[in-house]
Amino acid sequence: MPARHRSRSGEAGGAILFTRHTSGGLILSKRSNPAEMSKKVKRVAKWLGADLVGFIKLNLDWFYSHWGTHTVERYGVHEEGAPIEVHEEYKWAIVMAVEMGYENLRRSPANCATRDIAYSHMAIVSSSLAEFIRELGYKAIPLGNEMALSIPMAVDAGLGELGRNGLLITEKFGPRVRICKVITSLPLAPDKPIDLGVQAFCEKCSRCADTCPGRAVKHAERTDKPWNICNNEGVLRWPVDGVKCLGWWAKNGTWCAACIRVCPWNKPDKGWLLWLHKLVRWTIARTRILNRLFVIMDELFGFGKQRIKPFPQLGESER
Ligand code: SF4
Numbered sequence: 001m002p003a004r005h006r007s008r009s010g011e012a013g014g015a016i017l018f019t020r021h022t023s024g025g026l027i028l029s030k031r032s033n034p035a036e037m038s039k040k041v042k043r044v045a046k047w048l049g050a051d052l053v054g055f056i057k058l059n060l061d062w063f064y065s066h067w068g069t070h071t072v073e074r075y076g077v078h079e080e081g082a083p084i085e086v087h088e089e090y091k092w093a094i095v096m097a098v099e100m101g102y103e104n105l106r107r108s109p110a111n112c113a114t115r116d117i118a119y120s121h122m123a124i125v126s127s128s129l130a131e132f133i134r135e136l137g138y139k140a141i142p143l144g145n146e147m148a149l150s151i152p153m154a155v156d157a158g159l160g161e162l163g164r165n166g167l168l169i170t171e172k173f174g175p176r177v178r179i180c181k182v183i184t185s186l187p188l189a190p191d192k193p194i195d196l197g198v199q200a201f202c203e204k205c206s207r208c209a210d211t212c213p214g215r216a217v218k219h220a221e222r223t224d225k226p227w228n229i230c231n232n233e234g235v236l237r238w239p240v241d242g243v244k245c246l247g248w249w250a251k252n253g254t255w256c257a258a259c260i261r262v263c264p265w266n267k268p269d270k271g272w273l274l275w276l277h278k279l280v281r282w283t284i285a286r287t288r289i290l291n292r293l294f295v296i297m298d299e300l301f302g303f304g305k306q307r308i309k310p311f312p313q314l315g316e317s318e319r
């Protein structure tokens with residue numbers, strides 16, 4: 001069957017050249033290259049609802065070694081304890097962050113619906129993007145939290161830095177994001193890790209550790225030694241005790257996220273304070289000397305305090 005070429009343009013990514021594949025899929029024209037394709041995939045991912053997007057070469061160090069209870073019980077497609085195998089044709093990953101609502105998360109550690117809404121967005125964005133890539137004739141698997149560690153992948157993809165609270169700290173939303181991924185055979189141009197000044201800032205700030213009701217975040221210096229079974233050895237960071245964290249969730253009757261609410265990087269990216277926060281972030285990226293002052297000012301201005309507004313009425317937004 002002769003190859004049939006057509007161009008398709010859309011709101012999402014401008015013109016992309018396709019060749020119809022005999023199997024029914026679409027393969028990219030030879031005129032595409034990874035850098036060009038990366039721009040288009042980024043635009044499509046954002047159009048689908050991702051707030052931040054980056055690419056990496058797949059690093060199997062960030063993958064779990066074996067399928068665990070949770071995945072087996074929920075999806076029943078693997079045997080517990082069976083090794084996780086990733087076919088060698090999956091050489092790249094698209095890492096995406098989805099924002100959680102600022103106002104809704106201010107309830108924390110009371111129940112915040114924004115987490116579950118973000119999980120739903122993750123599923124829509126990652127599965128839609130994977131389908132888009134499959135339509136191009138490449139392999140793609142959408143991933144939420146299963147199979148691989150999201151945070152190191154997001155750090156490698158330049159979405160942000162690792163904070164004291166063990167979470168990804170992004171420039172625009174701070175730690176107020178959830179992360180999803182698509183692993184793919186589509187060649188992409190990898191992004192690079194970024195330096196926003198987060199790690200230096202965390203050295204002068206301990207609001208997450210001060211606030212954590214589960215005592216799961218450390219005040220101590222960074223270390224490459226594990227705190228307990230929750231941590232691997234050999235990565236310089238502030239280890240977080242996942243067992244204590246989860247224990248507090250169980251006691252609390254819902255999840256928590258107090259370490260997200262109080263983080264000075266968690267700011268609404270709108271309103272009259274927007275430009276002031278941008279200036280502070282710009283300064284933090286260039287010098288450390290004002291970091292302690294910024295932490296004190298953040299507390300003085302009352303940022304990070306719990307605020308429980310009545311639940312919004314039908315049709316109201318609480319983002
Ligand atoms: S989610 Fe809550 S309990 Fe867990 S580390 Fe953050 S503040 Fe602590």
Ligand code: SF4
Nearest residue numbers: 163164202205208263
């Ligand atoms: S609250 Fe402070 S110490 Fe904790 S992650 Fe945010 S900036 Fe770092």
